[in-house]
Amino acid sequence: MALFTRLGQGRHSTYIILRVCAILALLWTVVFVISPSKIYWDPLSSWHYRWLDYTEYEGNAEDACNCSSLLQGDAHSLEQAKLLSISRDFRKKVLRSHDYYINATRDCRTFKSSRKYLMFPLSKEEEDFPLAYSIVVHHKIQNFEHLLRAIYAPQNIYCVHVDRNAEVSFLESVMSITFCFPNVFIASQTVDVVYAAWPRVQADINCMADLFNVSTTWKYFINLCGQDFPLKTNLEMVRSLKTLNGANSMETEKMGNGKIWRIKSAHRIVDGLLQATGETKEPPPFNLPILSGNAYILASRGYVQSVLKDERVQQLIAWAKDTYSPDEFLWATIQRMPNVPGSSPPDAKYDLSDMTSRARLVKWEWHEGPVYPVCSGYHVRSICVYGVGDLQWLLEQHHFFANKFDLEADPVAIHCLEWHLRHKALADIDLSL
Numbered sequence: 001m002a003l004f005t006r007l008g009q010g011r012h013s014t015y016i017i018l019r020v021c022a023i024l025a026l027l028w029t030v031v032f033v034i035s036p037s038k039i040y041w042d043p044l045s046s047w048h049y050r051w052l053d054y055t056e057y058e059g060n061a062e063d064a065c066n067c068s069s070l071l072q073g074d075a076h077s078l079e080q081a082k083l084l085s086i087s088r089d090f091r092k093k094v095l096r097s098h099d100y101y102i103n104a105t106r107d108c109r110t111f112k113s114s115r116k117y118l119m120f121p122l123s124k125e126e127e128d129f130p131l132a133y134s135i136v137v138h139h140k141i142q143n144f145e146h147l148l149r150a151i152y153a154p155q156n157i158y159c160v161h162v163d164r165n166a167e168v169s170f171l172e173s174v175m176s177i178t179f180c181f182p183n184v185f186i187a188s189q190t191v192d193v194v195y196a197a198w199p200r201v202q203a204d205i206n207c208m209a210d211l212f213n214v215s216t217t218w219k220y221f222i223n224l225c226g227q228d229f230p231l232k233t234n235l236e237m238v239r240s241l242k243t244l245n246g247a248n249s250m251e252t253e254k255m256g257n258g259k260i261w262r263i264k265s266a267h268r269i270v271d272g273l274l275q276a277t278g279e280t281k282e283p284p285p286f287n288l289p290i291l292s293g294n295a296y297i298l299a300s301r302g303y304v305q306s307v308l309k310d311e312r313v314q315q316l317i318a319w320a321k322d323t324y325s326p327d328e329f330l331w332a333t334i335q336r337m338p339n340v341p342g343s344s345p346p347d348a349k350y351d352l353s354d355m356t357s358r359a360r361l362v363k364w365e366w367h368e369g370p371v372y373p374v375c376s377g378y379h380v381r382s383i384c385v386y387g388v389g390d391l392q393w394l395l396e397q398h399h400f401f402a403n404k405f406d407l408e409a410d411p412v413a414i415h416c417l418e419w420h421l422r423h424k425a426l427a428d429i430d431l432s433l
């Protein structure tokens with residue numbers, strides 16, 4: 001905690017020092033890397049931060065893919081990438097174990113520089129608009145580390161909730177990564193997450209409490225799971241959030257008749273599974289209209305404060321604890337309660353679907369075709385696990401994050417997405433600073 005206060009106070013001087021370091025590094029680049037004849041011809045932005053780009057470094061196996069043609073949907077390149085993804089040699093080179101991360105983070109400085117984490121804010125605009133993240137994970141360490149790298153910025157703050165049921169070596173490797181960063185921490189209270197049950201929501205609430213307590217400066221809250229990946233750079237998210245003018249953005253719609261049983265009958269966890277008890281539930285407190293949404297939201301600081309402190313919300317939470325999949329209605333319901341900062345009225349005219357809200361893009365199997373192109377990866381519980389062929393379409397959408405990605409299933413999809421985002425972030429650096 002003391003660290004954050006210090007960080008806060010010294011932020012401006014740290015920023016200046018880092019800018020000076022960046023400029024020195026730039027001069028070094030000019031003297032040693034770029035041939036003098038080119039300096040006068042390249043536009044400044046194209047080589048300023050080239051050392052932070054993901055291209056052509058350390059001869060990585062992924063360099064065999066041409067991401068720019070893959071992102072344009074070139075059929076031949078897509079076919080080649082598919083073959084590469086399943087080749088044993090390639091997979092051996094790109095897939096990483098728990099032990100790999102535990103060892104690699106023994107030397108944090110080398111880890112952060114070799115993985116090209118951004119260690120200074122890329123713009124004053126981003127520095128002045130810090131974001132708070134809750135990341136709920138239970139397995140797939142490499143997904144987690146690539147996700148963290150893609151969203152990491154020193155002005156933001158990150159709470160990681162590791163499921164109490166997770167493998168010990170997974171927890172160890174997450175901890176060893178978080179210890180390398182002053183603004184990334186493990187949630188102070190953790191729970192056993194059970195599919196469709198209350199603890200999934202509690203995990204986010206625990207992170208909300210920690211984030212709220214640890215830092216007073218962040219403007220918006222974003223929650224993620226380990227299989228999400230960003231579609232926007234930090235700067236794009238900041239600019240998009242500013243246009244919301246304090247409003248929250250999340251799916252919130254009338255609950256379909258097919259889902260009403262979820263809130264009408266009581267449930268409890270038996271042997272790690274959620275089961276109906278056969279009892280009928282009381283109606284919600286204050287007869288609140290229960291709306292349908294999803295587990296992932298973009299919420300203002302004031303919304304998070306309401307979740308933690310508003311007495312009406314505390315009663316709603318107490319009532320929701322024995323429902324089925326409260327993550328898919330709690331946030332959406334709070335979003336339509338009067339006097340919650342950034343909320344909207346309960347009237348149906350204010351409904352937002354998953355496609356119109358900006359929080360999360362998901363391809364549902366039964367909407368493929370009419371609503372969006374067919375999944376180029378495969379399905380898990382009717383949700384598309386994206387393949388590299390989905391990227392072109394994904395990047396045309398306004399959502400901040402998409403779900404689901406699996407690095408083990410398609411390493412090239414994540415590689416090209418992170419390649420694209422880093423390239424864009426560097427190209428967008430505000431040179432007027």
Ligand SMILES: *[C@@H]1O[C@H](CO)[C@@H](O)[C@H](O)[C@H]1NC(C)=O
Binds near residue numbers: 066069
């Ligand atoms: C990658 O593809 C782009 C566009 O299709 C092309 O212009 C470029 O030359 C290719 N790069 C390599 C290294 O093959």
Ligand SMILES: *[C@@H]1O[C@H](CO)[C@@H](O)[C@H](O)[C@H]1NC(C)=O
Binds near residue numbers: 100103104106107110
């Ligand atoms: C451990 O990490 C160091 C670099 O930090 C590396 O040189 C070494 O090969 C790694 N050892 C193993 C067993 O991966």
Ligand SMILES: *[C@@H]1O[C@H](CO)[C@@H](O)[C@H](O)[C@H]1NC(C)=O
Binds near residue numbers: 209213
């Ligand atoms: C917030 O931090 C204070 C001490 O810094 C602690 O006493 C309090 O319990 C914390 N609250 C939460 C919700 O973690």
